[in-house]
Amino acid sequence: MAEWLMISELAMNKVKAANRQNQASHRGNDVSALQIHRKIALDSAKRLILSPLSSLMTIVVIAVSLLLPALLFGLNENLQSILLEFQNSARITLFLDNSVSESQGQKVSDDLLTDNTIQSAIYVSATKALEEFSLSSGLGEVLRSLSSNPLPAAVIITPATLNTREVNALSQRLETISEVDFIQLDSQWINRLSALSDLISIVGQLLAAIVITGLFFIIGNTIKLSIENRRQEIQVIKLVGGTDIYIARPFLYTGLLFGILGGSVAVFLQLIILIMLNGSLQELIQLYSSNFELRGFGFFNSLSLVITGALVGWLGAFLASFRYIRGVNP
Amino acid sequence: MIKINKLSKRYGDGQDALTNINFEIGKGEMSFVTGHSGAGKSTLLKLILAIEKPSGGDLIVNGLNLNKLSRREIPYHRRKIGTVFQDHQLLTDRTVFENVLLPLEISGFPVEDAKRRVRAALDKVGLLKKEKIFPAALSGGEQQRVGIARAVVNRPSIILADEPTGNLDPNLSAEVMKVFEQFKNVGVSLLVASHDTSLIKTLNYRVIHLDHGRMVNDIGISNE
């Protein structure tokens, strides 16, 4: 070993001289232990750029695949929040017979308050109903010109329970009251919406599972191709003692990058879709609630989309690279 | 360091590349392997490097029986061996410096130390000035020397060289042999496959002569 040191010393002196000569042009080769990962990541990025078309294709495929379930989940989150808002105010409206007088109507309402399955009962006379309607609709002039009031008097009930079966039982009892013409159960459409939301959620989950499986194959295939392209390089690294993990590292970064970029493009596409739909969406939402805000497409949802992409990309690359690297032998 | 006992290798197509090979190379010993083209020289080195599996017999390298080597252990086994390949096996998209750095990079060597070693190894083969050049821009002999630098940079306990002087002129060949002798003198075991009988004669090391995969007149160490 002493000899080696001597030779090394000798070499170092020459090296110093050589370094002085080309100091200006000397860069690169600076691989510090902490920079190795950064170097590999940059290298992977460079390779993506070197074949821009196929990289772009992969990224767009990942983006669109992620976008579909993401849109469904986003839509569902909004449905859920609408449901939540309305479930707190599930109402039953009892429309009274035209023959029922105001005092009779008020009495029906007061009697109902004694029922402990009813939280509140408010009597709305036909006149008041017309007043409110002309205000909210802006059709005041038209309505005032009518000779008689087309609206019936009503009792608006908030059940003490949100349980569908109990609410249904209550409404059946209410229907038997003689003063009542017909009843309207506001929770009916809530139930339908809730069922729809459940369906969307299941479809979304199924779609997500299918899409993620598909992405594993797509990313796996991309990684397989780039392993094929670098077959010779892998053989050389194996010959001088490189482990599979060492060889896999750049491919894992490639998968990770594809995933992150795919997720980011998905967020971008989602944004474009939201902007395009913005007008009609607002209108639709206004029909249900005045203080409703679109949710499910905010920062955290976008972040989770990118993170999902990154995880799927990395895992897809992980599964593929070890399988195919194992098959490359010198 | 290398113990070979009744070793044989038959390739998948039924080709007998090696039959009943027996020899031993101790610490600080250097041996040549000669023989006609197709005699089995490269096959022998490939077996030692665990690139191919023996069909019969035992191969003990650094105290490890290669028949018992698991897939996982192979890279670590190869790291202890510096190999000069007949077809160079350089990475075309890396510079000379990066090619020689590769074995150190793989084993996670401290960076500053690694750079020093790479330059020392390049200096040994006279390629210090070409460190930033890509292999494609080098002559055959220069590529071969990069391969030699890469084989020794890790300071392995065993060096295998397959036709290391195949593309070199007599002067450079003698230089390379001097480098090998330096390693031998610090305790490294070397096995050099070569056609170059005139060079081998001038050196007087033990020569293992292969003929159609069989050993004929192992000349032994005549002098040192």
Ligand SMILES: Nc1ncnc2c1ncn2[C@@H]1O[C@H](COP(=O)(O)OP(=O)(O)OP(=O)(O)O)[C@@H](O)[C@H]1O
């Ligand atoms: N992968 C392989 N599959 C099948 N046969 C092989 C394989 N590699 C080598 N052989 C055969 O084994 C025999 C020995 O080959 P080897 O490469 O060891 O010869 P060599 O002595 O190195 O020749 P050269 O001097 O030309 O390099 C040859 O007959 C060759 O055809």
Ligand SMILES: [Mg+2]
């Ligand atoms: Mg050969």
